[in-house]
Amino acid sequence: MAHSSAAPRPPAAAGHAHVVHRGESLAVAARAALERAGEQWTAMRAVVFEELAGFDRPASAYDVAEAVSRSEGRRVAANSVYRILDLFVAKNLARRGVTANAYIANAHPDCRHDCIFLVCDKCGQVTHIDDDAITAGVRDAAVAGGFTPRRPVIEVRGLCAGCAAA
Template sequence: MASAPSHTHHEHSGEDLVAAARAALTASGEQWTSMREAVFTELARHERPASAYDIADNLSRERGKRVAPNSIYRILDLFVSNNLALRVESANAFLANTHPGCQHDCIFLVCDECGEASHVDDEEVSRSVRALAKRRDFKAERPVLEIRGLCSACV
C-alpha cells in the first residue's frame, strides 16, 4: 500500500458493530466462532484500551471458568491483522475498530493521566509518514503513531 486510502468511514456501535466485525472477518476467509464473538463483544464494551488480561478476567467471570490470556492474545492478534481491532502499542492494549475491515494507519492521542486513547484518522499525516518511510527505502506495513500527553479532561 503506497499511501493511505482516502475514504470516509461509517462508525458502527453496539450490535451493529459486532455484525460489521463478523461480516468483515468472514469476508476475509476466517471463521466467526462463539469465543471470537465473546472477545470482540467484550472489547467493544470498553471505551478505553483494554488489555488481554482485562478481557480474560471479564470473560472468566461471565463464563464461570478461567479463560486464558494467551487465547485472548491470539484472537486479538487476528482481529488486528483483519482490521477489527486497533492496538495501542505503548499500553499493550486494544480498542475495537468502529469501522471494521477498513484499512488505515493508527494515530492515537493517549492520555497519560486517565488512559483515554482517541483514534484519529488523518490522511495527510498518514501520507507524510508513508512518504518519509519510502524516502528511506522502507516499506511501511502498519504505521502506528502514538502522541502521549493529557486529554482535555485531565489538563
C-alpha cells in the first residue's frame, strides 16, 4: 500500500468537511472507525483491509482472498474474507457494489453518508463522488414508496474520461 497523507476535500452538501485518506492514513482511519464501533482490528482484518485498499478497481471476495493468500504465504479461504468484508461494509470501512458484487475500500470511513460510484464499463475504474442532495432524494423517494432505506448504493455505469476519449 502506498504511504501518503490524508488529502482534504471541499465540504459536501451536508456542510461537513471530508478527509479522503490514502495509504497509511487510510489504514489508521479504518482501524479507528472499526474500534469506535466496538470491533477489534485483528491482524487478519488489517491484511484484508490493506489488500482491498490496494486494488484500483472494485474487487470480489475471491480477488481479495487471492491477494491475502499471496501476502500471507498461505491459502486463505474466501468465506473468511467474505465475513470480514461484510463486517467492513457494516462498519463503513468498505462499500459493496450491487451490479458487480465487488467491494471497494471507503476512503473516508470516519464519515457516514451515502456515496455515488461512477463505474467504467471498459476499464473497471471506479470513481467515488459525494452529493448529499441526490442521495437524500433517493432516500426520500424510497420512503415515499413505502420502503425504509438502510444504505443506498448508487452506481452509474458508463465510460470514464480516459476510455471515452480513446
